[in-house]
Amino acid sequence: MVKIKSSTLAEKQRVRSLAKFIVAQRTIIVLILLLIVLCVVIGYLIPSFLTFQNFTNVLRQVSITAIIAVGMTFVIITEGIDISVGSIVALCGVIAALALKSNIPIFPSVLLALIVGIVVGLFNGVLVAYGRVLPFVATLGTMYLVRGGVLIIAKGQAIWDLPDQFVKIGTGYFLGIPIPVITMLVIYTLGYVLLRHFTFGRYVLSIGGDEESAMLCGIPIRKIKLLTYGLCGLLSGVAGVILAGRLGSGQPSVGQGYELVAIAAAVIGGNSLSGGKGSVLGTLIGAFILGVVSNALNLWGVASFFQTVITGGIVIVAVLADKLKKNKD
Amino acid sequence: MVLNFDNENDVIVKMENITKRFGGVYAVSDVSFKLYKGEVLALVGDNGAGKSTLVKILSGALVTDEGIIYVNGKQVKIKTPMDARELGIEMIYQQLALINNLDIPSNIFMGREIRQKWILGLLGLMNLQAMRRKAEDLLNSFKISIGDISKEVRNFSGGQRQMVAISRAVYFQAQVIIMDEPTAALGVAEAKKVCQFISKLKKAGVSVIIISHNINEVYEVADRFMVLKTGKLVDVVQKGEATIDDIVTMIISGKALKAVCR
Numbered sequence: 001m002v003k004i005k006s007s008t009l010a011e012k013q014r015v016r017s018l019a020k021f022i023v024a025q026r027t028i029i030v031l032i033l034l035l036i037v038l039c040v041v042i043g044y045l046i047p048s049f050l051t052f053q054n055f056t057n058v059l060r061q062v063s064i065t066a067i068i069a070v071g072m073t074f075v076i077i078t079e080g081i082d083i084s085v086g087s088i089v090a091l092c093g094v095i096a097a098l099a100l101k102s103n104i105p106i107f108p109s110v111l112l113a114l115i116v117g118i119v120v121g122l123f124n125g126v127l128v129a130y131g132r133v134l135p136f137v138a139t140l141g142t143m144y145l146v147r148g149g150v151l152i153i154a155k156g157q158a159i160w161d162l163p164d165q166f167v168k169i170g171t172g173y174f175l176g177i178p179i180p181v182i183t184m185l186v187i188y189t190l191g192y193v194l195l196r197h198f199t200f201g202r203y204v205l206s207i208g209g210d211e212e213s214a215m216l217c218g219i220p221i222r223k224i225k226l227l228t229y230g231l232c233g234l235l236s237g238v239a240g241v242i243l244a245g246r247l248g249s250g251q252p253s254v255g256q257g258y259e260l261v262a263i264a265a266a267v268i269g270g271n272s273l274s275g276g277k278g279s280v281l282g283t284l285i286g287a288f289i290l291g292v293v294s295n296a297l298n299l300w301g302v303a304s305f306f307q308t309v310i311t312g313g314i315v316i317v318a319v320l321a322d323k324l325k326k327n328k329d
Numbered sequence: 330m331v332l333n334f335d336n337e338n339d340v341i342v343k344m345e346n347i348t349k350r351f352g353g354v355y356a357v358s359d360v361s362f363k364l365y366k367g368e369v370l371a372l373v374g375d376n377g378a379g380k381s382t383l384v385k386i387l388s389g390a391l392v393t394d395e396g397i398i399y400v401n402g403k404q405v406k407i408k409t410p411m412d413a414r415e416l417g418i419e420m421i422y423q424q425l426a427l428i429n430n431l432d433i434p435s436n437i438f439m440g441r442e443i444r445q446k447w448i449l450g451l452l453g454l455m456n457l458q459a460m461r462r463k464a465e466d467l468l469n470s471f472k473i474s475i476g477d478i479s480k481e482v483r484n485f486s487g488g489q490r491q492m493v494a495i496s497r498a499v500y501f502q503a504q505v506i507i508m509d510e511p512t513a514a515l516g517v518a519e520a521k522k523v524c525q526f527i528s529k530l531k532k533a534g535v536s537v538i539i540i541s542h543n544i545n546e547v548y549e550v551a552d553r554f555m556v557l558k559t560g561k562l563v564d565v566v567q568k569g570e571a572t573i574d575d576i577v578t579m580i581i582s583g584k585a586l587k588a589v590c591r
Contacts, residue, residue, distance in 0.1 A: 197455055206439060
């Protein structure tokens, strides 16, 4: 008699903790379900969607903006925004290309490009955290500044004939998986750990949650904000290098509109533009959702400007949904 | 613990000639007082009396324009909340300074997280299990049943959040805990619990400065009362010397006890 009682109690506890888990992770679960439903529906309507080749393409496409989106996530959590990421992507790609053309080996060339990305990011950070400039305004200025700069540096032209080894960064495979995809997965894992298990991530969340309280707790607000923009710049640089590899060239005009996709991915993923909520995993799924929708539109023959309209529409819906959720709380 | 208000050795904090201006307004004007070990000092006064400003200077949220602060007999400079914390002074703000979207262990350890060993710890890798366990032990030792401590702190009641804020101060072994209107947003039962907890702190030798509008509530637990009016010190009286009415009259009139007593 006693044996039966204890087993049902244990079972009840298990069910209860499972239910608690589901409720706590409900945003992620909803997003994953949404993604699955999308894939099923699109696969039904467009059979060519469900091929391995297509999936690989989607993943490769997604990885570049997804990498930027991680950096954007950290910035958004602190109630900031960085719309200069697209320009940084172009700048770092061109810098890498120019370095390679000057016969600098691949590793230092990539390193140089990443450092440039960090520097631009820190520049944004100084404007926002220390100059107290509104993030949108500061990064808007940087966006144009950097875009102009990269056009000047590249003399308005693409830089071709890059070494094969470098091109592999964007086009190659490692253990059967495209290198950009592996890079994306590694970066997301690191991003998740950084946000949840490192003090930096916790301080980022606290600033987004209640900046004044965080300050009273002794959190170095300005330093943390500076670092989030630096991180965003770095990840934009990574995306820029991968893109240059993929295109086989450093192109000064790429990246336009990437900021929209990165922001959209973060917002869909449950990160609130008014800060505080933080989910790296959500951003990843958000990036996938956008990638899948974009891919479906491509396969269906929809022109790319429509895709921009749709992406913009998704952002608005996601932001409104976030507002509604906030008001409900 | 018997309090001896004549023993200089028992003075844990001394603030001398503290003055703080905001623009042309004197929020605090030449205020001096002593805080003794293990005492509960009630800081009372009307709105705009300078109570919050004075304690914020002690807690490092503000920097005094003039005056000297002594802790344990030594002159100190308190420029940031961290400076105050290092001296064992913790403040529990009226809004509690809790981070609503984080859980209880995160809040208790905010800014002072337990890190893992070795180099990753230096880079900021946290020991989440250790913090969770210590938070649980802490709350259990106060006999506070708070439920699931991994829920976001916004989901808890005012009294529970107050206890989290107080636990944060107690955990880091504060010698001086400042509470700004701790019972303002609480119901009767929860306010009583907070007052009981303040008595416990006193028994443990912690000094408590409590700002309160509710003289009745604070009269029971306080040892002395410090009255401010428009930034100036009116008087400091011991509980035995004055009644609640006397104190209220002092607050309103701005006159010291001798002038108020008939």
